[in-house]
């Protein structure tokens with residue numbers, strides 16, 4: 001019996017030292033100096049404990065009464081700690097309902113004309129649209145006029161990486177040209193290819209779902225889910241104009257489709273780690289371009305099957321993508337206003353195709369994000385423009401959520417000349433998915449004890465206000 005107890009204890013101590021070692025190696029690989037020091041200390045402590053245990057075993061300590069008491073006590077404590085960290089606590093039933101679980105009042109469909117990007121990019125002073133919009137929304141006019149004078153986020157003079165931002169801005173703009181190119185009506189609502197016309201292909205929803213998801217992943221998506229469309233998440237009116245199609249501005253958007261294929265592409269941990277510097281903007285634009293490319297081809301694929309399909313991507317949104325992604329089971333809405341996925345945290349960009357092709361909807365998920373965000377607050381503490389609220393969620397346009405202040409966030413983007421991404425960088429869910437981080441994510445999705453412990457440890461290992469990391473050599477902005 002004693003031999004079995006000693007074997008279990010030795011295995012547990014060596015196991016935790018192994019996990020400590022993987023975390024130490026992971027921190028070096030991540031380029032996290034502070035975390036490397038703490039992980040090194042933690043691993044040394046775990047290893048020392050295992051060595052001392054083996055030494056005491058050899059010295060026969062556990063054959064004495066006091067030694068046996070220590071051994072049994074240690075094993076009981078270890079078993080309790082393991083149970084507390086691994087048990088699965090009650091599910092968050094609201095999260096399992098997706099966005100329907102968050103609706104507590106009247107939700108008005110979002111009007112794209114009111115979005116900060118549309119106001120700043122699409123409404124030109126002295127235009128008819130300017131007159132119409134500010135007559136209905138005088139509250140924005142003065143504020144937007146000042147904002148416009150400062151320029152947009154894409155590397156105007158005076159940015160955070162001035163005077164060496166040119167190369168990175170050039171790369172970001174190169175990617176940005178792809179979604180614009182893919183935003184004309186023939187691309188976002190493709191017609192059936194001439195060779196396939198009149199040959200509607202009948203598929204069962206199961207088969208159509210398998211084909212559609214498989215094709216989306218083959219095109220480069222990292223995650224894909226299907227949502228049955230809640231019409232509230234389709235914009236009510238068009239507000240973004242990119243190729244002088246002014247007749248579309250203010251046009252009502254009909255809800256024509258029943259399903260949405262929603263997908264996410266992973267943003268590089270290394271590039272996001274540099275936020276708010278220019279490499280993070282290259283990464284955002286690269287993934288918007290990738291998303292536009294996937295959405296356009298997917299819409300074309302569905303059109304060739306004989307069904308109607310519309311692509312939603314950076315330069316042509318019909319769908320409000322974050323709530324739709326929640327309904328498609330890709331993740332949960334976090335305090336920072338982005339989708340948080342289990343696989344990559346908020347380090348993703350989204351795209352979608354809405355369609356009348358019958359598909360099998362996925363179910364929303366409960367990963368403990370609501371609970372974790374209540375404990376954590378890190379994004380709100382690190383946001384330089386105080387755009388992310390502290391405290392609990394509140395009702396906003398009929399839904400319960402943390403309301404990001406998009407105005408002050410955009411204002412900060414204009415100041416630094418990038419899309420910032422500090423909140424995405426510091427979020428504990430954003431760590432690279434190395435083995436120890438995968439273990440942590442698995443545990444925090446299970447219970448509150450793990451959420452509390454690992455939120456606290458994240459502050460210890462990475463700091464309450466983690467600093468940006470160095471970019472890869474090719475994307476350096478310092479000479």
Ligand code: SF4
Nearest residue numbers: 334373376377379427
């Ligand atoms: S940083 Fe913390 S509070 Fe903010 S979204 Fe991530 S987990 Fe939630």
Ligand code: SF4
Nearest residue numbers: 383409420421422423
């Ligand atoms: S992108 Fe930057 S400014 Fe905007 S909410 Fe996140 S941290 Fe704040």
